[in-house]
Amino acid sequence: MAIDLTQLERVIADKAALRRRAREQSWPEKVAMIERLRDTTRLAREAMRRALAEADKRNQGNPSCLAHAKWSPPC
Amino acid sequence: MHQALRVLNELVEDGVIPLYAIGGAIAASFYIEAQATADLDVFVVLPKAAAGLSLLTPVYAACKAKGGVVEGEHIHFGSWPVQILDPYKPLIEEAMASAVEVDFDGIPTRVMTAEHLCAICLDTKRTKDIFIEQAAVDVEALKGILQRYNLLDRAALVPNWPEQVIHGNRPNPA
Numbered sequence A: 001m002a003i004d005l006t007q008l009e010r011v012i013a014d015k016a017a018l019r020r021r022a023r024e025q026s027w028p029e030k031v032a033m034i035e036r037l038r039d040t041t042r043l044a045r046e047a048m049r050r051a052l053a054e055a056d057k058r059n060q061g062n063p064s065c066l067a068h069a070k071w072s073p074p075c
Numbered sequence B: 001m002h003q004a005l006r007v008l009n010e011l012v013e014d015g016v017i018p019l020y021a022i023g024g025a026i027a028a029s030f031y032i033e034a035q036a037t038a039d040l041d042v043f044v045v046l047p048k049a050a051a052g053l054s055l056l057t058p059v060y061a062a063c064k065a066k067g068g069v070v071e072g073e074h075i076h077f078g079s080w081p082v083q084i085l086d087p088y089k090p091l092i093e094e095a096m097a098s099a100v101e102v103d104f105d106g107i108p109t110r111v112m113t114a115e116h117l118c119a120i121c122l123d124t125k126r127t128k129d130i131f132i133e134q135a136a137v138d139v140e141a142l143k144g145i146l147q148r149y150n151l152l153d154r155a156a157l158v159p160n161w162p163e164q165v166i167h168g169n170r171p172n173p174a
Helices: A005-024 A027-058 B002-013 B024-031 B057-065 B090-097 B114-123 B139-148 B152-157 B163-167
Strands: B020-023 B040-044 B069-071 B074-077 B080-085 B100-104 B107-111
Touching (some): A027 B024, B002 B020, B002 B040, B002 B057, B002 B074, B002 B080, B002 B107, B020 B024, B020 B090, B024 B040, B024 B114, B040 B090, B057 B074, B057 B080, B090 B114, B090 B139, B114 B139, B114 B152, B139 B152
Parallel strands (some): B020 B107, B040 B080
Antiparallel strands (some): B020 B040, B069 B074, B074 B080
16 A cells, blocks of 8 residues: 555644644643643543453353463473 | 642741752653653752651641641642652752742742753653753753763763764754
8 A cells, every 4th residue: 555645744744733832832731731641541540440350350250261260280 | 730839839938848849740841841740749858867867757747737638658739649859869959959940820939950850861761852852951051960970871872862962062953
C-alpha cells in the first residue's frame, strides 16, 4: 500500500501544532491538564483492577483457566 | 494546587520553614509542556535535630493543623498529594537557593530554574531531553551546573543532545 505523503505531512503538522499549543498554555492551565490526566489514569486503573478481580472470581475452579490450574512439581 | 501553595506560603510566614521550592514535573511544566505526574514535589529546608538529622515532624504537624491529610509519604491538600522533600545534596540546595519567584493564579510561589531541573533529571538518570528540544534552558547556565556537579558525562549519554551542551557554544535555535 502506497503511503499518502500529504496525509503524513498533515499528521506531523497537526502534532506539531498540538505541541506548540500545549507549550503556549499558562502554568495553571498545564497543571489543570496534569490533574485531569492523573484522575483519568487513576479511574482507568481502578476500573481495570475491578474487572480483573471479577474475572478472577468468575474463573475460580475453572480447570481450563491457566491462572487457576494446579501446579505440580516435576517428577 | 492553590490550597497547597497557600499553606506552604503560610508555613514560611509562620516561621515553620525558612524557604521552599517546587521541583519535579510540576516545576518542569512551568517551562515546558505539561508533564504527567501524580504529586507535587516540594523541597523544604527542614529544621535540624541536635544530631543533625532533618525533622519532618514540625512541618507535618503544621500542615495537618492547616487542613492537610497525611497519607503515606504524602500530605493531601484538596486533590493534590504533596511530597515534602529535604534538599539531600548540594545540587538540590543550589536549585533551592536559585529558585525563581513566580505566580500561580495570583499566588506567589517559587520554582526551580529550568537549568537546575534539567541537571537534577540528569543526576537522577531520568535523561529527558525535552528541555533542550523545547529550547527551555540557557545552555551556558546548564553547562555550568553540570560542570560544578560532575554531570557532563551524563549529558553526553543523552541521545539528541546538542554538542554545545557538552562542549560549550549556544545552540542555533533554527
